[in-house]
Amino acid sequence: MRLAEALAGFERYLALEGGRSPHTVRAYVGDVHGFLLHLARLGGTAPADAELATLRGWLAVQRHAGAARTTLARRAAAVRSFTSWAHRSGLAPGDPGQLLASPRAHRLLPPVLHADEAAAMLAPRDPQAAGRAGGPMGPLELRDLLIGELLYATGVRVSELSALDIEDVDRSRRLVRVLGKGAKQRSVPYGVAAERALQHWLAEGRPLVATGASGAALLLGARGGRIDPRAVRRVVHRLVAAVPGAPDIGPHGLRHTAATHLLEGGADLRSVQELLGHASLATTQLYTHVSVERLRAVYRQAHPRA
Numbered sequence: 001m002r003l004a005e006a007l008a009g010f011e012r013y014l015a016l017e018g019g020r021s022p023h024t025v026r027a028y029v030g031d032v033h034g035f036l037l038h039l040a041r042l043g044g045t046a047p048a049d050a051e052l053a054t055l056r057g058w059l060a061v062q063r064h065a066g067a068a069r070t071t072l073a074r075r076a077a078a079v080r081s082f083t084s085w086a087h088r089s090g091l092a093p094g095d096p097g098q099l100l101a102s103p104r105a106h107r108l109l110p111p112v113l114h115a116d117e118a119a120a121m122l123a124p125r126d127p128q129a130a131g132r133a134g135g136p137m138g139p140l141e142l143r144d145l146l147i148g149e150l151l152y153a154t155g156v157r158v159s160e161l162s163a164l165d166i167e168d169v170d171r172s173r174r175l176v177r178v179l180g181k182g183a184k185q186r187s188v189p190y191g192v193a194a195e196r197a198l199q200h201w202l203a204e205g206r207p208l209v210a211t212g213a214s215g216a217a218l219l220l221g222a223r224g225g226r227i228d229p230r231a232v233r234r235v236v237h238r239l240v241a242a243v244p245g246a247p248d249i250g251p252h253g254l255r256h257t258a259a260t261h262l263l264e265g266g267a268d269l270r271s272v273q274e275l276l277g278h279a280s281l282a283t284t285q286l287y288t289h290v291s292v293e294r295l296r297a298v299y300r301q302a303h304p305r306a
Contacts, residue, residue: 002046003036006091010082013089021159021181031078034058047086052096055079059102076102111247112257113240120243122148122193142197142205143219143227144235149194150176151236151251155258155276156188158229158251165216166202171195180277188275259284 010032014025038058039050058079062072083097113121122145137145150161160178168177174195175187206214211224219227233250240246240253247253255276262272273284 003040003044006047006086007033007036009089009091010085013085014081023159027074028078028081031075032082034075035079035082046091047083048092050083050086050092050096052099055083055096055100059100073102076100110249110253110256112253112260113243113246113249115261117243117246118152118257118261121239121246122152136204137200139201139205139208140222142201143209144239146194146197146201146205147219147232147235148239148254149197150190151254152258153190153194154178154188155255155262157255157277158232160277161251162219162227162229162232164218166218167216169198169218171198178277182279184277184279186274186277 007029011025011029014020014028015022020028035050035055035058036044038061039054042054044050044054055076059072059076062075067075080097080100083092083095086092087095147161150156151158154176156176156178157180160180163179164176169175170177170187174190174192176190177185177187179185206220209220209222209224213223213225214220215226217226219232221227221231229251236251236254237248240249249257259272259276262275263269269281269284273281276284278284
């Protein structure tokens with residue numbers, strides 16, 4: 001019972017005080033639940049019974065079971081967060097998790113669209129072009145166009161996009177205000193194309209979809225409520241699938257595409273870090289890989305004997 005109560009208290013902490021996303025809360029609670037089952041099998045009845053050897057043994061079991069390095073890294077982070085919380089809450093005399101090392105996850109970034117593929121994903125869906133070709137776009141088509149434009153223009157996370165309210169968009173300065181990880185707020189600029197898509201959605205699309213349940217949400221689902229991140233993922237996969245030869249990417253792939261194109265266009269790393277909302281510059285550095293063509297172009301331009 002004490003272990004179950006501790007898990008429930010940890011979940012409340014993550015949800016109310018930890019500033020974690022619902023997805024992270026579910027993942028961490030699931031990981032800690034697995035650890036507490038391991039602890040109980042060893043005879044533990046309370047968080048105070050967890051020792052460094054217990055934590056290491058649990059990770060070793062996961063490793064021998066074939067868990068990926070990324071999974072092990074996340075589970076180690078989850079139990080470190082739990083033991084730290086248990087110590088601060090007075091449920092354990094110490095914090096063994098602070099001594100727990102875990103394998104560094106291999107950060108595999110998704111493929112990106114080339115600039116011409118990104119343009120092809122959005123250009124054929126220009127509302128005026130669609131009107132000339134075969135009638136006006138429907139309201140959900142206007143919404144899907146805006147989703148693609150905003151994700152590519154700003155590089156925001158899918159959760160940040162779906163959480164946007166109309167008042168979060170400063171159209172006079174072309175800025176969106178997003179609430180990122182750790183409840184940190186930042187403003188991200190967007191361009192003329194995204195503003196045009198926004199104008200069409202607000203004037204011709206959203207009013208036809210909105211219901212009493214829409215509230216202030218910027219992007220709506222087919223039934224009028226705030227759009228779900230899963231629906232955004234389906235939209236992105238559908239938009240990209242219409243581009244011949246383009247890799248199958250989701251919203252995170254568009255975020256990666258935006259960052260890569262910014263860096264290849266000359267943006268400095270610190271500015272891209274601010275735009276993406278990364279707490280650490282090391283995370284942004286993962287996006288600095290460039291194509292062989294880009295390296296050759298820089299070499300030809302910069303080296304005196306190229």
